[in-house]
Amino acid sequence: MSGRADAPMTTDRAIRERADALLAAMTDEEKAGQLTQYFYFGFMRDVPEGEGDDLHQPNQPGIVEAALSRGEVGSLLFVRDPAETNRLQRLALEGNRHGLPLLFGFDVIHGLRTILPVPIAMAASWDPAAVERAQAVAAREARAVGIHWTFAPMVDVARDPRWGRIVEGAGEDPYLGAAIAAAQVRGFQGEGIGAPEHVVAGPKHFAAYGAALGGRDYDEANPSDYELWNTYFPPFKAALDAGAGNVMTAYMPLNGVPATGNPWLLDEVLREEWGFGGWVVSDANAVRNLSTHGFARDLSDAGVRALQAGCDMEMAITDPAYAHLPAAVGDGRIDAATLDAAVRRVLEAKLRLGIVDEPLVDEERAREVLSDPAHREEARRAAESSAVLLRNEGALLPLDIGAAQTIAVIGPLADSKRDTLGPWCFDFDLDETVTVLEGVRAKVGERATVGYAPGIRPAQRTFPSMFDMFPGNAPEDPPHFDDEAELRRAAELARAADVAVVVVGEWQNMIGEAASRSSLELPGRQLELLQAVAATGTPVVLLVMNGRPLDLRWATEWVPAILDIWYPGTQGGAAVANLLFGGAVPGGKLPFTWPRSVGQVPMTYGHVTSHEPEKQDRRYWDEASTPLFPFGYGLSYASFAYDRLTLDRDRITAGESIRVSVEVTNTGRRTADEVIQLYVRQRHGRTARPVRELKGFERVTIDPGQTRTVQFSLGPDERRYWHPLEREWVIDAATFDVWVGGDVTATLGATFDVEGASTA
């Protein structure tokens, strides 16, 4: 992270000295200001007095601008127009005696203007290099408009798909999650904080937010320490090892103690044990919520306890708890050194980023960057590599354009630009967003006839989403929509076609933050629509637009081809058309276990063997205990044979590594990607170990008839685990099984022994 010798202002020492000088000159009010981040919601200027709520506050921007003029704001979020970032930056500079600029943060989750596939989709690519490239595009666009820091990656392991935020992460597995987390950090930050065209990455939400009880967003999380260390922490640790400069806290109480006021979490684990030197930001209003949670006595106590726990910056809408910090220093509830340490971390971030010396952006250049066609290309490639082929009976896919004279595209999601983009995007350009219908039409051109019928109206949530307030976010209920006539028309269109492409899923406001569900069924009348189309006898290709597993039991029995396209982003329709017609070959794999029904959740492949393991498949008397699709699953237009699994040794000591190699042959007729996955099982140990654990993977491209040899190293890191009684990492002397294959059910295996147990 340190700069070159000829750039003294960016060396660690120069940064420290500059921060020292600033700290010495600042009042406690100015310091508290640096620790305060406000939303800036321009549109709230019009909320009438007395009509606001938590999110909509009268004259919110006016309140922020007044604080800016007093020099008491360190950071803003939600500003993304370069002219606006410049205007607000100038206000900040005029108001701050020390010339300290604002840090602009934003949720650049899967792209700014060019929208990439949602994060769960990118994880489904199992391709860290591709994920890194995609997030570098997001970073480039964000930095061009003046955003310095993204509230991403979201690295919360999610094992309960009722939780809406599963779409923002990498799924159920800590090993895959760690690899994807690190890749995202590299993409966002580039060479490190201050790298041109990059932004600071802030992994979130520390920690175990995904363990919300019942999958209900914001509900308490009570994971055991064993789960925390072995499941929920590893992606955070990987993101920090990759250099992430910021961490965001979680909303909920973690085993009783709110994460935002939890000194064990923020201080002992994050700073002491992991050596994190960046700054910690609270989630939005999470500091003030310490008092509404029944933890802090009042707003002032909330500020004191959050800062003392290790939360450096407060994200607030108005009325920050950190405005009370100067008084707390005055009456001795906070010591000056604690305040200074937090401010120093924020100042150092600003200095490293280079924005103290260059606070403004070039608006003309921002326009060029945002319209760079290379970004659209990257988004298309990312969408292609994310898709997961779930079923392909009789090799219905890829479709032969010449043979399919008439194609019926069906379902309201098939032509919904906003839903194609998915949740968590705000700066999109709908004009350049390609829907499935548009992608198919563009692809076939004159060669086939493409008809379209929505069939049903968009399904609605039972109550609105908090994101519906942003333009175009709420699904529109079309006027004059004759439900029965439209359903019949869709079936007729399908009957007359050679193939029906039906798009089903969840509308984008049905998933994401505050979008948990008690069911996994297809919302609205989508199943009925699908059944009506399938009943015509026309072959059906089902495209699933989703961010979590949905109940596809009927479809997996009756629909020959199912392709999970997730929310594929700006170029989604173009990517899907390439996949449908063979211009691209699906190679994604599921980053979660796909349950049959909601009653099975939470469900994860990495469970332990318990009583009567031979009845593992009969844990429910009314439903199989097996998933609909296993973790790591995904088909291809090619097929692959695995052979010659060899280990370089069959006996090692605890500190040694073993090399595993395998040969994979493409036995199909197309060049295609396969994600080669390695799983281990430790047969006995100081805890009961999971039946399988992912410990290696590689996505490779293989030509027809070609054999690729892939190697993995299984070292101490892959075998250690955190022991709940010893309360430390251990490596056991044990016998290990290894399997390599295309999903978690891989059968090609070998065995090795580790001698000499150790702590690690």
Ligand code: NOJ
């Ligand atoms: C609340 C969300 O939990 C968090 O992920 C997000 O970054 C902030 N709001 C800011 O939008």
